[in-house]
Amino acid sequence: xxxxxxxxDVPGPKAKARNRVYAVLGTLAVLGLIAFVVLRLSAxxxxxxxxxxxxxxxxxxxxxxxxxxxxxxVFAVAAVLSLALGALxxxxxxxxxxxxxxxxxxxxxxxxxxxxxxxxxxxxxxxxSNRDSLGLTGxxxxxxxxxxxxxxxxxxxxxxxxxAGINSVPKGQKEAAYALGMSKTQVMxxxxxxxxxxxxxxxxxxxxxVTLKDTSxxxxxxxxxxxxxxxxxxxxxxxxxxxxxxxxxxxxxxxxVAMCLALSALANWIERRGRRAxxxxxxxxxxxxxxxxxxMEAAGAAPDGAAGTxx
Amino acid sequence: xxVLLDYLPEFRDGFLGTLAITASSALLxxxxxxxxxxxxxxxxxxxxxxxxxxxxxxxxxxxxxxxLVAFFVVPQILFQGASPYVLATLALGFYTSSFVCxxxxxGISTVPLGQAEAARSLGMTFSxxxxxxxxxxxxxxxxxxxxxxxxxxxxxxxxxxAFSVTELFNVSKLLNDRGYPIAWIFLWIALAYLVIxxxxxxxxxxxERRLGVAR
Numbered sequence: 001x002x003x004x005x006x007x008x009d010v011p012g013p014k015a016k017a018r019n020r021v022y023a024v025l026g027t028l029a030v031l032g033l034i035a036f037v038v039l040r041l042s043a044x045x046x047x048x049x050x051x052x053x054x055x056x057x058x059x060x061x062x063x064x065x066x067x068x069x070x071x072x073x074v075f076a077v078a079a080v081l082s083l084a085l086g087a088l089x090x091x092x093x094x095x096x097x098x099x100x101x102x103x104x105x106x107x108x109x110x111x112x113x114x115x116x117x118x119x120x121x122x123x124x125x126x127x128x129s130n131r132d133s134l135g136l137t138g139x140x141x142x143x144x145x146x147x148x149x150x151x152x153x154x155x156x157x158x159x160x161x162x163x164a165g166i167n168s169v170p171k172g173q174k175e176a177a178y179a180l181g182m183s184k185t186q187v188m189x190x191x192x193x194x195x196x197x198x199x200x201x202x203x204x205x206x207x208x209x210v211t212l213k214d215t216s217x218x219x220x221x222x223x224x225x226x227x228x229x230x231x232x233x234x235x236x237x238x239x240x241x242x243x244x245x246x247x248x249x250x251x252x253x254x255x256x257v258a259m260c261l262a263l264s265a266l267a268n269w270i271e272r273r274g275r276r277a278x279x280x281x282x283x284x285x286x287x288x289x290x291x292x293x294x295x296m297e298a299a300g301a302a303p304d305g306a307a308g309t310x311x
Numbered sequence: 312x313x314v315l316l317d318y319l320p321e322f323r324d325g326f327l328g329t330l331a332i333t334a335s336s337a338l339l340x341x342x343x344x345x346x347x348x349x350x351x352x353x354x355x356x357x358x359x360x361x362x363x364x365x366x367x368x369x370x371x372x373x374x375x376x377x378x379l380v381a382f383f384v385v386p387q388i389l390f391q392g393a394s395p396y397v398l399a400t401l402a403l404g405f406y407t408s409s410f411v412c413x414x415x416x417x418g419i420s421t422v423p424l425g426q427a428e429a430a431r432s433l434g435m436t437f438s439x440x441x442x443x444x445x446x447x448x449x450x451x452x453x454x455x456x457x458x459x460x461x462x463x464x465x466x467x468x469x470x471x472x473a474f475s476v477t478e479l480f481n482v483s484k485l486l487n488d489r490g491y492p493i494a495w496i497f498l499w500i501a502l503a504y505l506v507i508x509x510x511x512x513x514x515x516x517x518x519e520r521r522l523g524v525a526r
Binding site: 007008011019022023026027030037040041044046110113114115116117118119121122125126209213214215216217219220227230231234245246249252253256257260261264 | 352354355356357358361367368371372373374375376379380383384387388389419427431436437440441445465466467468469470472473479480483484487493494496497500501504505508
């Protein structure tokens with residue numbers, strides 16, 4: 001708040017009184033908004049005890065638990081795969097061999113430009129129509145479509161983050177490593193990537209938060225993760241002649257927000273720790289990784305992206 | 312190849328639908344985002360807390376969940392009978408407003424301190440300082456992140472297609488149901504999105520050049 005407080009004077013007695021009036025008015029406005037929503041909720045009978053009692057049923061609890069576990073499972077697999085793909089693509093984009101570099105650039109630019117949902121949907125259709133030859137059963141086509149879609153999209157974003165990190169390592173590091181007689185692979189794996197990962201860790205984790213949020217796209221391809229389970233439940237459980245969308249969405253929403261906040265907190269903690277350390281290169285900011293990398297790319301991506309459509 | 316030519320009207324409608332939903336939710340996000348950013352730097356604590364809560368909650372909620380809220384909760388408790396287009400605009404606009412707010416707020420902090428100090432020493436109030444001095448200068452630094460926020464918004468608008476708004480994802484679903492090969496559909500839809508995102512980044516680069524000053 002130190003940057004913001006320059007916008008107004010240290011309040012004197014008059015301004016203090018005025019600010020107090022505004023504060024009261026502001027509080028009233030915020031409280032009024034909350035009260036309005038609560039009133040509407042109770043007018044629709046959504047605050048009745050029976051409506052909220054559904055969370056005491058074992059079935060509802062199991063369903064939510066299974067949903068959370070499925071979401072976390074998709075997240076874990078997709079996170080690991082996207083990090084692996086990201087590292088691979090980042091190295092490929094920095095390769096000395098032109099075909100490899102072009103292929104990686106095209107891949108990254110294509111899948112970053114296409115909405116994730118479109119990719120996931122296309123993968124789902126492909127997997128569903130080939131499921132017998134691929135030996136997929138049950139909900140496996142949905143699972144793999146979701147995981148591969150998340151891997152391809154987030155892998156492309158992570159590749160850009162990692163590439164920015166590798167490029168931010170001071171040139172002397174690479175030159176010193178070559179001077180010691182290390183091979184190209186050794187320089188990359190033992191000198192550049194460790195420093196890049198350390199510098200970019202907050203951004204990488206913030207992108208993992210995006211991955212976690214995007215697992216909810218499984219809802220649209222009818223994969224039974226947390227959101228789909230919630231939708232199914234709230235449509236099926238009828239209390240007092242009403243469906244239970246509101247309580248279920250409030251509870252499931254809180255679970256999502258809590259999971260994402262926990263992961264963001266980790267990113268912020270690592271960033272603060274990294275700032276304290278005096279050695280090495282500076283830490284990237286934890287906030288808004290996609291936006292940050294896209295901003296860098298939006299300035300210089302036009303020719304690459306045009307190649308991307310062909311790739 | 313033939314998919315595009317056979318279904319040109321559908322592709323056109325989807326393309327225009329994506330453009331329309333992106334434009335209307337971008338407008339909503341811009342208005343809300345600047346307002347909330349003003350709240351977050353204001354001298355009034357409850358408004359600051361409200362702004363912080365707004366950004367924290369919306370940024371950590373999956374967009375699909377917001378769509379569920381817009382399509383199942385809002386009609387029940389606030390107003391009924393809104394079209395899917397309006398509801399989708401609300402969900403996208405609210406979600407994006409939190410990102411716009413953060414971009415504007417970091418833009419405000421890049422305006423040199425002397426500017427706000429000079430405005431204050433002229434006797435300007437908080438809202439005058441913000442409106443007349445700081446925000447116009449913050450515009451310049453806010454434009455590059457805004458460009459990428461709107462590109463992300465374009466991509467996010469695909470989710471609206473799953474909630475029966477006519478746009479490009481909807482077209483891809485429709486044509487797939489009619490049995491066309493998904494690879495071609497995917498390629499054409501991808502191309503359509505590329506056209507929109509390049510148009511946005513081009514437009515913002517133009518804006519950046521118009522607004523840029525030699526310092």
